Amino acid sequence: MVHILTFCTASQPEIPRHPLELLAAARALSAQLGEGTVHTLCVGPASGAYGEELIHRGADRVLTVECPSVEAEIALAVVESAVRHLAPQVVLLPHDDLSGAYVGPCLAYRLETGIATDCGGFAVQGEDIRWLRPVYGGKAMAYMRIRGPVQLATMRSRAFDPLPADPTRRGEIQSFPADWESVRPQIRVVERLEEKEEGELPLDRAEIIVSGGRGIGSAEGFAVLRELARVLGAAIGGSRPAVDLGWVPHSHLVGQTGKIVAPNLYIAVGISGAAQHIAGAGSSKTIVAINKDSDAPIFKLAHIGVVEEWEKVIPALIEACREWRS
Amino acid sequence: MHIIVCIKQIIDPEVPFHLFRIDPVAKRQIQGTHPLVISTYDEVAVEVALQLKEKVGGRVTALTLGKKEALQALHQTLAMGADDAILLSDLNFEEMDSFGKARVLAAAVRKIGEFDLILCGRQAGDVELGLVGPFLAGELGIPCVPLVANFEVANGTIRMRRPVETGYEILEAPFPLLATITNDTSNVPRYASVKGLRAAMRAPIPCWSSADLGLSADALGPKPLRIEIDELFIPHREMRCELIEGESGAEKARNLAARLKALGLIG
Ligand SMILES: Cc1cc2nc3c(=O)[nH]c(=O)nc-3n(C[C@H](O)[C@H](O)[C@H](O)COP(=O)(O)OP(=O)(O)OC[C@H]3O[C@@H](n4cnc5c(N)ncnc54)[C@H](O)[C@@H]3O)c2cc1C
Numbered sequence: 001m002v003h004i005l006t007f008c009t010a011s012q013p014e015i016p017r018h019p020l021e022l023l024a025a026a027r028a029l030s031a032q033l034g035e036g037t038v039h040t041l042c043v044g045p046a047s048g049a050y051g052e053e054l055i056h057r058g059a060d061r062v063l064t065v066e067c068p069s070v071e072a073e074i075a076l077a078v079v080e081s082a083v084r085h086l087a088p089q090v091v092l093l094p095h096d097d098l099s100g101a102y103v104g105p106c107l108a109y110r111l112e113t114g115i116a117t118d119c120g121g122f123a124v125q126g127e128d129i130r131w132l133r134p135v136y137g138g139k140a141m142a143y144m145r146i147r148g149p150v151q152l153a154t155m156r157s158r159a160f161d162p163l164p165a166d167p168t169r170r171g172e173i174q175s176f177p178a179d180w181e182s183v184r185p186q187i188r189v190v191e192r193l194e195e196k197e198e199g200e201l202p203l204d205r206a207e208i209i210v211s212g213g214r215g216i217g218s219a220e221g222f223a224v225l226r227e228l229a230r231v232l233g234a235a236i237g238g239s240r241p242a243v244d245l246g247w248v249p250h251s252h253l254v255g256q257t258g259k260i261v262a263p264n265l266y267i268a269v270g271i272s273g274a275a276q277h278i279a280g281a282g283s284s285k286t287i288v289a290i291n292k293d294s295d296a297p298i299f300k301l302a303h304i305g306v307v308e309e310w311e312k313v314i315p316a317l318i319e320a321c322r323e324w325r326s
Numbered sequence: 327m328h329i330i331v332c333i334k335q336i337i338d339p340e341v342p343f344h345l346f347r348i349d350p351v352a353k354r355q356i357q358g359t360h361p362l363v364i365s366t367y368d369e370v371a372v373e374v375a376l377q378l379k380e381k382v383g384g385r386v387t388a389l390t391l392g393k394k395e396a397l398q399a400l401h402q403t404l405a406m407g408a409d410d411a412i413l414l415s416d417l418n419f420e421e422m423d424s425f426g427k428a429r430v431l432a433a434a435v436r437k438i439g440e441f442d443l444i445l446c447g448r449q450a451g452d453v454e455l456g457l458v459g460p461f462l463a464g465e466l467g468i469p470c471v472p473l474v475a476n477f478e479v480a481n482g483t484i485r486m487r488r489p490v491e492t493g494y495e496i497l498e499a500p501f502p503l504l505a506t507i508t509n510d511t512s513n514v515p516r517y518a519s520v521k522g523l524r525a526a527m528r529a530p531i532p533c534w535s536s537a538d539l540g541l542s543a544d545a546l547g548p549k550p551l552r553i554e555i556d557e558l559f560i561p562h563r564e565m566r567c568e569l570i571e572g573e574s575g576a577e578k579a580r581n582l583a584a585r586l587k588a589l590g591l592i593g
């Protein structure tokens with residue numbers, strides 16, 4: 001019997017997708033390793049509201065911690081205390097900014113246990129888990145073996161589909177007595193600067209994403225892409241150079257170190273198709289590439305390609321889409 | 327302000343798919359004719375360190391754990407404007423996981439002596455575990471501030487700027503601290519001038535071994551390693567791209583629009 005702990009932050013009223021993906025991963029692991037309990041530690045002001053849903057999606061036991069905000073050091077302390085208390089054999093965390101870059105690594109250090117970060121899957125061999133993750137920017141894959149008192153992994157988003165909600169599933173919801181109040185965070189957020197992006201759809205929920213790269217050449221060029229996005233009702237994304245050059249905000253970076261997206265339609269314009277970019281867009285249902293270089297690697301990954309300078313294609317594409325609208 | 331930047335030398339991560347080769351037995355990339363470079367986010371970290379030094383004064387030391395050829399990466403950081411560079415090199419250092427690497431880097435930091443700030447990349451550009459930074463902070467018992475893009479100085483306080491979903495967070499934490507560095511518009515690495523490089527090539531760079539750091543082989547962590555690649559492979563990808571033809575860009579655009587509409591993807 002293998003007990004698994006998954007982690008879920010609860011700061012917004014609606015439950016996000018990533019913790020539900022973790023539950024799907026946990027159930028898949030549990031089915032292969034011998035059914036044990038899947039515990040979900042749910043931390044944050046909305047944790048009470050998530051309980052039922054987490055059980056319908058695969059948790060056996062939800063442990064809630066209703067702290068007002070989920071700061072990094074508090075999250076780490078709460079997860080550490082849950083791991084020490086419940087002694088699970090496997091801990092699954094989301095590979096996001098909080099857990100992938102902080103809670104996971106710091107927890108591994110404190111528990112002196114190996115960790116596999118940014119995992120997309122696993123293979124079970126007997127009692128051993130081999131964790132599958134991309135390496136070299138996604139050009140290769142590695143099965144990692146980790147050793148120590150617990151198997152600790154951070155899972156990338158979109159690696160698993162959430163299980164369908166089963167309202168007949170039963171489980172326990174309990175409050176977990178973590179002493180978060182005595183944590184004195186050393187890292188303090190003293191200011192939050194909102195970067196207003198008028199009219200720009202968030203990447204996560206968009207059905208269509210129009211994404212631009214270095215090949216767009218200028219901020220003015222990006223304005224044309226934004227026009228296409230508006231006509232299509234799409235969100236705007238960008239590659240790392242497009243972000244570094246200030247053409248798109250950081251929150252719209254697509255790729256390994258940005259967002260992992262999976263829209264119905266991903267239109268990559270002036271993007272070469274580096275593995276690190278594809279790592280974030282590769283699961284899109286249909287990928288369209290517009291690039292002037294027929295040898296660009298993006299054409300090896302795209303479903304539909306147009307070899308042409310974008311300046312000659314995008315305005316006409318906007319025109320064509322507008323005609324249908326009217 | 328003394329800033330230590332931990333940099334790793336890697337094979338150019340921008341090598342395209344079709345030239346990328348691995349050694350499945352040694353479980354690593356084959357260098358071939360590809361150049362060695364400073365890992366992407368570590369170069370960004372050097373830039374962040376130099377910008378902070380320009381704001382508050384002080385010194386930047388680049389530290390790398392690697393083989394002799396990593397001297398080249400250190401020369402490059404000196405040419406960018408770092409003041410000192412140190413190579414940590416020893417046969418004992420070759421079979422280590424992130425725990426061992428953090429332990430060696432921590433021993434080097436202690437030997438260097440006083441410091442205010444350590445910068446690491448958010449993740450190395452090769453295996454990309456993103457562990458050495460937080461582990462090093464753990465070894466030194468200092469706060470680890472993740473995913474910082476820059477430092478701001480106002481009224482004598484140093485604050486950190488971190489890109490988040492909704493914009494930026496401005497953070498404070500007590501020094502000394504370690505920050506892992508991510509990229510944004512403010513920290514695109516500067517080029518090392520040819521003149522700077524020439525001067526840097528002449529600068530002596532100390533090389534410390536495990537003996538210099540007082541580390542026995544046992545101190546580098548248990549074997550088997552706690553974090554290890556068991557199998558490395560290149561996933562199979564099939565080509566399936568349907569090219570949209572046309573006499574002109576405008577015609578291709580119209581054909582593309584029609585195709586996407588036929589597939590029910592737009593419209
Ligand atoms: C550790 C690490 C993490 C990274 N994380 C990310 C990440 O999360 N996201 C990301 O995007 N990158 C990431 N990168 C960077 C990545 O490796 C590539 O450098 C980057 O994706 C390239 O961006 P690009 O395609 O816009 O630019 P380029 O590679 O320069 O490509 C520009 C393309 O535009 C085409 N072009 C030029 N002019 C025109 C025109 N007029 N019309 C049409 N096409 C034109 C060119 O043919 C070319 O193919 C990471 C790198 C590392 C090492």
Ligand SMILES: Nc1ncnc2c1ncn2[C@@H]1O[C@H](COP(=O)(O)O)[C@@H](O)[C@H]1O
Pocket residue numbers: 332333334335365367368389390391392424427445446447448449450451453454455456457458459
């Ligand atoms: N061999 C090394 N020498 C110096 N710094 C390193 C080394 N390996 C990793 N680092 C630092 O730790 C960061 C994270 O590396 P990793 O945990 O390998 O992804 C890198 O961006 C570097 O700043």
